[in-house]
Amino acid sequence: MPCRTARPVGRAAIDVGKALGARVIAAASTDEKLAACRALGANECIRYSDEDLKTRARELSDGGVDVVFDPVGDAFAEPALRATGVGGRYLVIGFAGGAIPKIPLNQVLLRNRNIVGVDWGAWMLRHGTEQRALLEELLTWASEGRLHPSEPARYPLEDAQRAIDDLLHRRINGKAALIP
Ligand SMILES: NC(=O)c1ccc[n+]([C@@H]2O[C@H](COP(=O)([O-])OP(=O)(O)OC[C@H]3O[C@@H](n4cnc5c(N)ncnc54)[C@H](OP(=O)(O)O)[C@@H]3O)[C@@H](O)[C@H]2O)c1
Known part of the structure; x- marks a missing residue:
């Protein structure tokens, strides 16, 4: 499960991913941010400012990752999608990089991949009961030390x-x- 970036959303993704038992591959632009990812429990790191994201993520995941959590978008979106394996899921979280990427749909057809929009705010407004249950679960995990909000x-x-x-x-x- 690659989690892009060491900042708020990416940090939370690493933390929750580890709590769920995932093997997490973090990607960020500097050694300092990657050290923060490792401190949170990331198993592997990719410095995407000078390493090839797709190639390295595939190497680290034995051919393809199961889930990409992408809050950055821009030029890294397509290589991140290409890093997913058969039936892989690419979660669209945000576009911190600025540009909204255009994805060639053949990359979704190949390997039966899935692109999933994750708009938490909109979901929360429509699913109040589930949202409260989810928050309670997260707060319980935090109080048990399973999560480490910064x-x-x-x-x-x-x-x-x-x-x-x-x-x-x-x-x-x-x-x-x-x-x-
Ligand atoms: N879908 C949802 O429900 C949801 C919820 C909350 C937030 N979001 C969205 O998720 C995105 C990330 O949120 P965040 O709070 O984690 O944001 P952030 O702290 O501003 O940015 C996260 C990371 O993006 C990377 N990045 C790459 N290109 C960048 C650029 N040109 N300028 C700035 N940062 C750049 C940086 O990491 P590197 O230096 O390592 O590249 C930065 O640490 C935002 O677009 C936000 O709107 C979505």
């Missing part, structure tokens, strides 16, 4: 500009919180 980077409210700047320049490994 502390946000704290900034005084008057430093909001610096916080936004650090987010934009990818200097934070987690969420940013403004403290009034």
